[in-house]
Amino acid sequence: MPLVVVTGVPSSGKTTRSLELLKFFEQQGKEVHIISELDHILKAGFEKNSFYDDKDKEKHIRGVLKSEVLKLVSSNNVVILDALNYIKGYRYELFCGTKANKCTQCTLHTEINRDEAWKFNENRENEAEKYNRETFDALVMRYEDPNGNNRWDAPLFTIFPHQVLDLDGMYTNLFKKKAPKPNLSTQNPPLKSTNFLYDLDQITKKIVDDLIKNKKSGVNGLVSLSGFDDLNIDITDISIQQLMNCRRQYITYSKTHAPDPDKIPMLFVQYLTTSLK
Structure with a gap:
């Protein structure tokens, strides 16, 4: 209409x-x-x-x-x-x-x-x-x-x-x-499951929360992400606000360029690594 x-x-x-x-x-x-x-x-x-x-x-x-x-x-x-x-x-x-x-x-x-x-x-x-x-x-x-x-x-x-x-x-x-x-x-994003947006939100939140926890504990350098095998990121020069901003940006981007849900953790970490250089 x-x-x-x-x-x-x-x-x-x-x-x-x-x-x-x-x-x-x-x-x-x-x-x-x-x-x-x-x-x-x-x-x-x-x-x-x-x-x-x-x-x-x-x-x-x-x-x-x-x-x-x-x-x-x-x-x-x-x-x-x-x-x-x-x-x-x-x-x-x-x-x-x-x-x-x-x-x-x-x-x-x-x-x-x-x-x-x-x-x-x-x-x-x-x-x-x-x-x-x-x-x-x-x-x-x-x-x-x-x-x-x-x-x-x-x-x-x-x-x-x-x-x-x-x-x-x-x-x-x-x-x-x-x-x-x-x-x-x-165009509507090609969502691969009815829970895509929920999964996207929860996975990215878990990763950012883990990184923020490390920052608040005074950790620097390369850190491994709990629950995600083989994923790590250097948080030496990353601020908490930058992490939160990048998460919002990635979610917005993914709504129109929906990735395979199974690859969200890897792609999000890649996005963080590239965006925070």
Whole structure:
């Protein structure tokens, strides 16, 4: 399904525009799915304002939303993601997901004067949907505006409250233009087992924890890794922070270049040796 990423500061009309799109695309005979950030926040039992003050809760919900999007996207019909989507890196992740699934995508930016947005927020009838002033201001400060020159934000449709949506333009871009061809960076990794990511995390963690333990004990030079025969690494000039950074980088790389699970220990040690020279 083509994806419409709705983005904007708090109380800028995202849900109103999402419902407008729902009505329009259903009139075109399309099946439409709205994925609502607020619905998932409340479903998880979070209070709206405290939720945005907790980066772990935010990260969890963003993961849930992305998972829902990727389960629904295909070459037909429409998925509308009604959320703040204020992080440009997250919008890029969504773009990669739709590209990998050979689907079209566009961005709808609900723009608004910030004082007007606050008035809209104050006039909400449902107290559970209101932002307090501190959270509202913080989210406005964090917001990373979409840019139509970025391929992950394009085509970009910006709309103010008093304006009329370019519904025909959105329809044309979603259904009458070819989806971008997937490339290596957006292809799903060829995971060789359903436990691949768990195994990757646990093995690399075990190796790094062992190396950190040696560093904290004052060990230098070549050390052997417990539990992994014939694997060793020189930790003389390696810092604990470097080890942790390399582990994160290797996990990110392996998600798109999945190795044979049996070779993870050897390949990770090779990666450390090369990266930490």
